[in-house]
Amino acid sequence: MEFLQTARPRTEKNVMNPVRELQNHGQAIWLDFLARGFITKGDLKTLVDNDGLRGVTSNPSIFEKAIGSSDEYDSAIVSLMKKGDRSVADLYEQLAIEDIQHAADVLRPAYDRLDGADGFVSLEVSPYLANDTEGTIAEARRLWKSVNRKNLMIKVPATPNGLPAIQQLISEGISVNITLLFSQKVYVEVAEAYLAGLQNYIRNGGDPAHVASVASFFVSRIDSAADKQLDEKIAQANDPAEKARLAALKGKVAIANAKLAYQEYKQLFAGEDWQKLEAEGARPQRLLWASTGTKNKDYRDVLYIEELIGPDTVNTVPPATLDGFRDHGELRDSLEENLDDARQVLAALADAGISLDAITRDLVTEGVKLFEDAADKLLGAVARKREKILGSAIDRQTLSLDPSTAKSVEAKADDWRAAGAVRKLWQKDKSVWTNTDEDKWLGWLTSPAAELDRAADYEDYAWRVKKQKFTDAVVLGMGGSSLGPEVLAKTFPKAAGFPKLHVLDSTDPAEIRSLEAAIDIARTVFIVSSKSGGTTEPNALKDYFHARVAKAIGADKAGHRFIAITDPGSSLDAEAARLGYARTFHGDPEIGGRYSILSPFGLVPAATAGIDVTGLLEGALVMVRSCGAQVPPHDNPGVQLGLAMGLAGREGRDKVTILASPKIADFGAWAEQLIAESTGKEGKGLIPVDGEPLGDASLYGDDRFFIDIRTADEEDAAHDEKLRALENAGHPVVRIVMNSIEQIGQEFFRFEIAAAVAGAVLGINPFDQPDVEAAKIRTRELTSAFEKTGRLPDEEPAISANGFDIYTDAENARALREKGADGELSSWLKAHLSRAEPGDYVALLAYVARNEDHIGELQRMRLAVRDRKKVATCAEFGPRFLHSTGQAYKGGPDSGVFLQITADDPRDLKIPGRKMSFSIIKAAQARGDFDVLTRRGRRALRVHLKGNLKSGLSRLDDAISRALM
Numbered sequence: 006m007e008f009l010q011t012a013r014p015r016t017e018k019n020v021m022n023p024v025r026e027l028q029n030h031g032q033a034i035w036l037d038f039l040a041r042g043f044i045t046k047g048d049l050k051t052l053v054d055n056d057g058l059r060g061v062t063s064n065p066s067i068f069e070k071a072i073g074s075s076d077e078y079d080s081a082i083v084s085l086m087k088k089g090d091r092s093v094a095d096l097y098e099q100l101a102i103e104d105i106q107h108a109a110d111v112l113r114p115a116y117d118r119l120d121g122a123d124g125f126v127s128l129e130v131s132p133y134l135a136n137d138t139e140g141t142i143a144e145a146r147r148l149w150k151s152v153n154r155k156n157l158m159i160k161v162p163a164t165p166n167g168l169p170a171i172q173q174l175i176s177e178g179i180s181v182n183i184t185l186l187f188s189q190k191v192y193v194e195v196a197e198a199y200l201a202g203l204q205n206y207i208r209n210g211g212d213p214a215h216v217a218s219v220a221s222f223f224v225s226r227i228d229s230a231a232d233k234q235l236d237e238k239i240a241q242a243n244d245p246a247e248k249a250r251l252a253a254l255k256g257k258v259a260i261a262n263a264k265l266a267y268q269e270y271k272q273l274f275a276g277e278d279w280q281k282l283e284a285e286g287a288r289p290q291r292l293l294w295a296s297t298g299t300k301n302k303d304y305r306d307v308l309y310i311e312e313l314i315g316p317d318t319v320n321t322v323p324p325a326t327l328d329g330f331r332d333h334g335e336l337r338d339s340l341e342e343n344l345d346d347a348r349q350v351l352a353a354l355a356d357a358g359i360s361l362d363a364i365t366r367d368l369v370t371e372g373v374k375l376f377e378d379a380a381d382k383l384l385g386a387v388a389r390k391r392e393k394i395l396g397s398a399i400d401r402q403t404l405s406l407d408p409s410t411a412k413s414v415e416a417k418a419d420d421w422r423a424a425g426a427v428r429k430l431w432q433k434d435k436s437v438w439t440n441t442d443e444d445k446w447l448g449w450l451t452s453p454a455a456e457l458d459r460a461a462d463y464e465d466y467a468w469r470v471k472k473q474k475f476t477d478a479v480v481l482g483m484g485g486s487s488l489g490p491e492v493l494a495k496t497f498p499k500a501a502g503f504p505k506l507h508v509l510d511s512t513d514p515a516e517i518r519s520l521e522a523a524i525d526i527a528r529t530v531f532i533v534s535s536k537s538g539g540t541t542e543p544n545a546l547k548d549y550f551h552a553r554v555a556k557a558i559g560a561d562k563a564g565h566r567f568i569a570i571t572d573p574g575s576s577l578d579a580e581a582a583r584l585g586y587a588r589t590f591h592g593d594p595e596i597g598g599r600y601s602i603l604s605p606f607g608l609v610p611a612a613t614a615g616i617d618v619t620g621l622l623e624g625a626l627v628m629v630r631s632c633g634a635q636v637p638p639h640d641n642p643g644v645q646l647g648l649a650m651g652l653a654g655r656e657g658r659d660k661v662t663i664l665a666s667p668k669i670a671d672f673g674a675w676a677e678q679l680i681a682e683s684t685g686k687e688g689k690g691l692i693p694v695d696g697e698p699l700g701d702a703s704l705y706g707d708d709r710f711f712i713d714i715r716t717a718d719e720e721d722a723a724h725d726e727k728l729r730a731l732e733n734a735g736h737p738v739v740r741i742v743m744n745s746i747e748q749i750g751q752e753f754f755r756f757e758i759a760a761a762v763a764g765a766v767l768g769i770n771p772f773d774q775p776d777v778e779a780a781k782i783r784t785r786e787l788t789s790a791f792e793k794t795g796r797l798p799d800e801e802p803a804i805s806a807n808g809f810d811i812y813t814d815a816e817n818a819r820a821l822r823e824k825g826a827d828g829e830l831s832s833w834l835k836a837h838l839s840r841a842e843p844g845d846y847v848a849l850l851a852y853v854a855r856n857e858d859h860i861g862e863l864q865r866m867r868l869a870v871r872d873r874k875k876v877a878t879c880a881e882f883g884p885r886f887l888h889s890t891g892q893a894y895k896g897g898p899d900s901g902v903f904l905q906i907t908a909d910d911p912r913d914l915k916i917p918g919r920k921m922s923f924s925i926i927k928a929a930q931a932r933g934d935f936d937v938l939t940r941r942g943r944r945a946l947r948v949h950l951k952g953n954l955k956s957g958l959s960r961l962d963d964a965i966s967r968a969l970m
């Protein structure tokens with residue numbers, strides 16, 4: 006720094022150093038600057054020795070310049086990160102604390118020599134807490150403890166919420182520097198808060214000699230604001246005398262304001278009350294002139310030092326001003342000169358119609374904002390540095406957006422930054438969304454850290470599972486409870502010595518049988534997973550498999566082969582206790598199913614399968630930190646993804662097409678339910694498209710938003726080529742590269758934040774699922790009818806033919822007949838598919854066993870539709886999708902064309918103790934689903950395949966091909 010070179014050694018020649026001379030006028034000079042090298046290279050000490058510098062102040066802008074806008078701290082950040090990853094806020098704070106400690110140590114000899122009267126270093130609480138009394142108190146206490154230096158002052162702003170914090174902190178013996186102080190009136194309140202705090206401290210036995218305080222009264226900013234208004238008045242005035250009167254006030258207001266504040270000081274720290282405190286050893290709270298660098302080049306560079314010299318005051322100056330004063334500063338006791346003039350300046354300002362009260366009020370708000378801006382810039386820079394150091398330990402995300410989406414994302418990120426929306430999200434502030442009950446559904450934000458604290462329990466549980474030598478573990482659950490564990494089961498290889506993990510989320514008798522055939526029932530552990538405990542499918546499956554296990558190993562032991570994961574107090578909780586389950590894990594009622602993967606709903610299946618739960622959570626925590634409260638939207642990967650998805654969706658690119666590489670192929674099914682169920686409601690939302698193989702750019706409409714996710718070692722040049730073609734064609738493409746599957750926890754969390762943010766952008770509550778509930782209610786009506794009558798209510802097909810029946814409601818039937826639907830299956834399909842316009846999507850909803858063959862059939866059909874109609878396609882299996890994309894299909898935008906596929910079940914499966922069989926439940930679910938779709942006025946057609954399913958599906962495939970001709 007240039008000014009340092011001008012700090013001359015003490016010689017005979019410069020004995021009359023004006024800076025040092027200030028002491029003789031009772032004023033202490035502090036430095037409004039700090040940087041690491043400046044301390045470590047001894048420059049601060051030089052100023053202390055040569056200029057008699059007696060203190061240092063810091064603020065968010067100073068740290069932003071030091072840490073954010075330089076590489077001076079990069080090696081220190083690397084060293085901190087070597088001890089382990091930490092949050093961006095933590096990294097900044099650690100660096101700041103170290104600097105403050107070093108500076109305090111340099112000033113400590115002065116502090117000791119002056120018996121604690123001076124030699125202070127100030128560290129400011131986060132500007133984000135400026136309107137939060139309790140938060141300020143807590144942070145000040147924490148910083149006071151962490152810095153652990155007697156000559157520290159904690160800076161607290163003089164906002165309405167800062168004032169009570171000041172009093173409280175002083176009463177705890179914490180030295181406070183009150184910043185952002187502009188008004189005389191507020192200054193009096195600040196001084197009173199100090200005095201009241203001191204009285205409390207003494208009353209509680211504290212020694213006031215250990216407590217110090219300064220009131221940082223801002224100067225130059227007042228002139229900048231007042232001069233601006235004066236200039237406007239001058240421009241408007243016609244009378245030259247009036248212009249001259251106004252011009253004479255320029256550059257005078259700030260000094261007049263400060264001088265009069267000093268007069269208040271003299272009164273406040275005189276009189277009996279003060280004398281009593283003083284007798285106890287209390288120190289006055291000195292006025293400190295801050296913001297004393299001259300802003301207007303027409304004014305003398307040392308104006309705000311020369312005009313404010315007086316006893317028992319401090320002036321904290323930026324380096325250039327210090328240099329200037331050392332070079333050409335002139336000393337006189339100016340502070341109490343011409344006080345009447347000062348009063349007249351303020352009176353004339355008021356006469357001119359300029360309100361100093363309004364100026365000072367605005368300056369506080371603006372001051373907080375400026376510090377927030379600086380903190381955002383600083384934390385954004387630290388976030389980027391952290392990410393760079395993490396290297397491949399953090400999954401890479403790049404957004405390649407079309408210009409329109411890119412512009413919207415940039416603008417929205419600016420809005421979010423200005424509104425502190427990321428912090429609000431983390432503070433569980435429901436105003437980020439629709440102000441309903443979103444605050445009750447944000448437990449997933451903190452679950453990775455909370456669960457890591459329970460890692461030992463998961464390890465112990467895993468050890469016990471291993472000891473049992475199970476061959477298989479089967480999760481019985483739906484939606485959030487099944488799709489997360491399924492990603493784990495399909496992504497991670499089987500761990501030696503642990504059971505193979507399966508997931509069963511179907512009521513299809515053939516699928517249940519096929520699972521049963523794949524396991525050794527006598528050596529299997531079942532995990533019944535239901536947050537509510539009341540979900541039909543896991544309950545039926547639990548009853549079925551309990552009976553099967555009882556048959557295999559005896560009724561008395563059957564319960565021991567079952568584990569429950571459920572919210573406390575649910576019916577499953579009670580049932581598990583009654584049946585003697587081996588263990589019940591409780592979920593957090595503040596985490597919805599689709600956000601529950603990093604809670605027991607995902608972690609128990611993981612531990613059961615021998616997956617490293619600690620590693621999974623530690624991985625997730627890397628992304629938690631990257632998406633943290635203090636990471637501004639521009640540098641926050643989850644927020645960026647959410648803003649991009651939400652905004653692109655709002656602009657019509659609402660088909661979020663997920664391209665997951667082979668190693669993590671199943672991730673899309675989890676992400677699909679998260680995105681669809683979170684956003685698809687109230688006629689708005691995103692329609693995720695999973696499992697649609699990447700095709701030529703010409704196959705896609707301008708309603709697509711692509712997310713490509715893969716692991717680093719899965720090179721695929723052909724795929725990359727196609728992606729580039731999409732980009733070149735103007736489609737938004739997000740690329741996520743995971744270093745390895747072990748880092749999948751990061752992706753769960755990134756997508757959770759993204760879904761929540763997209764929900765905010767879309768203006769919906771991302772944590773409810775009203776239309777899933779509607780389908781459940783309708784299904785329940787049908788199953789209760791079955792319980793009463795022994796059969797499901799009759800339904801009338803639109804046509805019944807050899808091999809198939811067609812069902813739909815009257816409105817759809819009329820519309821389709823108008824389009825040529827007759828007795829042929831293909832005519833109905835043709836009429837139906839012809840309703841899919843650009844921007845629509847076609848969803849095949851098959852209530853058949855989900856197996857390789859059927860997946861293949863559905864894929865063939867969907868691709869035929871996509872390639873011919875150039876619309877997005879979804880291929881889903883019921884009832885599983887009901888707990889996932891089913892929400893968006895019914896509640897989201899009315900752009901779906903639905904083809905429901907049902908079939909005769911060749912063999913049903915009974916559920917012990919129930920009248921209903923699995924086949925009946927599945928039929929009721931399909932009808933409940935279809936009824937809600939048609940009641941919502943959606944374009945829906947149901948084809949019921951009769952007889953042999955294989956040939957039925959191939960007939961359907963064939964009919965679709967013909968319909969598309």
Ligand SMILES: O=C(CO)[C@@H](O)[C@H](O)[C@H](O)[C@H](O)COP(=O)(O)O
Binds near residue numbers: 063127183184225226
């Ligand atoms: O409040 C204190 C000291 O207590 C200062 O660090 C204060 O923040 C600075 O003087 C001002 O922020 C600098 O303001 P300005 O020169 O940018 O207007």
Ligand SMILES: O=C[C@H](O)COP(=O)(O)O
Binds near residue numbers: 534540543
């Ligand atoms: O995604 C959630 C499913 O609807 C299942 O709910 P549950 O966990 O309460 O059984």
